[in-house]
Amino acid sequence: MTDAPEPVLTHDPDRPRDIAHLGPVELYTPALEESAEFFVRQMGLRQVHRERDSVYLHTWDDYQSWTVRLVRRERAGVGRTYLRASGPAALARTASALREAGIACETTSAVRGLGVVLNFDAPDGHPMGLYWDVERYRPGADDRPGLKNQAAAYPGRGANVRRLDHINYLTSDVPAAVRFAGDLLGGRCTERIVKDDGQPQAVWFSLMNKTYDLVWTEDWTGTRGRLHHLAFATDTREEILRAADVFLDAGTHIETGPHKHAIQQTFFLYVWEPxxxxxxxxxxxxxxxxxxxxxxxxxxxxxxxxxxxxxxxxIESFHTHGTPSL
Ligand SMILES: [Fe+2]
Structure with missing residues (x-):
């Protein structure tokens, strides 16, 4: 392995792109009220539904009825990640591919705002749900946008994150994630970190034209099914600078940034929610x-x-912290 590996085509360009985008994500939290407060006041999401042990939140330009569901659990971590298929045929095609690969699948119609969902686990045990039918977001009198081509009005609160951007899973088996994301989901690996032995240490997969949507990073502890981070997009870099001040005032732990990644060139800021x-x-x-x-x-x-x-x-904690923490 040289110090500067050459780019190489790792996908079949004629492979249909069967997954449209990252859909709603469930996050586990041992501090439900504080986490909800963080997402509403500091991130700029809106609470759209509440149950005894969970809170449904919406980012202002998500066309779907909810974006994140916070679930009260003893330990933090990621629950189910939902992915929207590119169409009914793409959903059926992916379901067949998963079953042929020996992955157990189960359908449910019990998920809020989604139609029939095909539930299955990614190779490292991260729960996923594939869907096509979806309920659109309906703004209320107080968040109706001025233009009809926007899901809701700009909140003007905290970081004002516009939408979910990507999820980064910790995994005990990066090569298995590569086969899963590429062969079964039809994603394309746009960038990756390779170890000195040539094996991937982290992989960034794009579902359509975004630079990446799903990321898997090697969990150095060998633990299965953990979360590295969940990412939200802002309209501008400047909003991230302002968000850093918002987090500072709120006493939220800023882990690293604002700064710019070399990989994917993303402008970033990492915080830990309550x-x-x-x-x-x-x-x-x-x-x-x-x-x-x-x-x-x-x-x-x-x-x-x-x-x-x-x-x-x-920063060191970027390599060591994941949820649930060990
Ligand atoms: Fe990220």
């Missing part, structure tokens, strides 16, 4: 992956040692 889950605010600017034959960019350990884009050293 339940302990790492939350990222990110902005990719205008960067998209348009090339259907985009070749996967690999980063070696030597290249990683050159730090983040503008020289920031990656």
């Amino acid at each position: 339940g302990g889950n790492r939350i990222e605010l990110c902005n990719a600017g205008a960067r998209l992956i348009l090339a259907p034959d985009w070749e996967t960019i690999s980063w070696s350990r030597a290249e990683r040692a050159k730090r983040q884009a503008w020289g920031l050293r990656t």
Whole structure:
């Protein structure tokens, strides 16, 4: 392995893109009220439904009825990740592929705001749900947008995150995640970190034209099914700078940033929500992956040692903290 691995085509350009985007995500929290308060007041989400042990939240430009469901649990972590299929045929195709691969699937119609959902586990045990039918978000009198091509009015509160952007899972088996995301979901690996033995240590998968939607990072502890972080997109980099001040005033733990990643060039800020889950605010600017034959960019350990884009050293907890914490 050289210090600067060459880009290489790792997908079949004719493979249909059967998954449209990352859908709603469930987050476990041991501090439900405090976590809800964080997402509403500091992140700018809106509470849209409440049950005894869970809170449904919506980001202002999500066309779907909810974006995040906070679930009261003893330990923080990620619950089910929902993925929207690109169409009914894509859903059926993916269901067949999962079953042929020996992955147990079960359908349910009991998920709020979604129609029939196909439940299954990703290789490391992360629960997932694939759906097509979805309930659209209906703004109320106090969040009706001025323009009809926007889900809800701009909240003007805290970080004002616009939508969910990506999820980064910790996994005990990165190669299994690569097969799952590429072969079964039809995702494309846009960038990856390779170890000195040539094996992937972290992989960034794009479902459509975004640079990435699903990320798997090696869990150095070998534990299965943990979360590294859940990321939300803001309209501008400036909103991330302002968000850092919002978090500072609120006493929220800022882990690292604002700064710019070398990998994927994302402008970032990481905080820990009151339940302990790492939350990222990110902005990719205008960067998209348009090339259907985009070749996967690999980063070696030597290249990683050159730090983040503008020289920031990656903080130690970024390599050690995940939820549930050990
Ligand atoms: Fe991220």
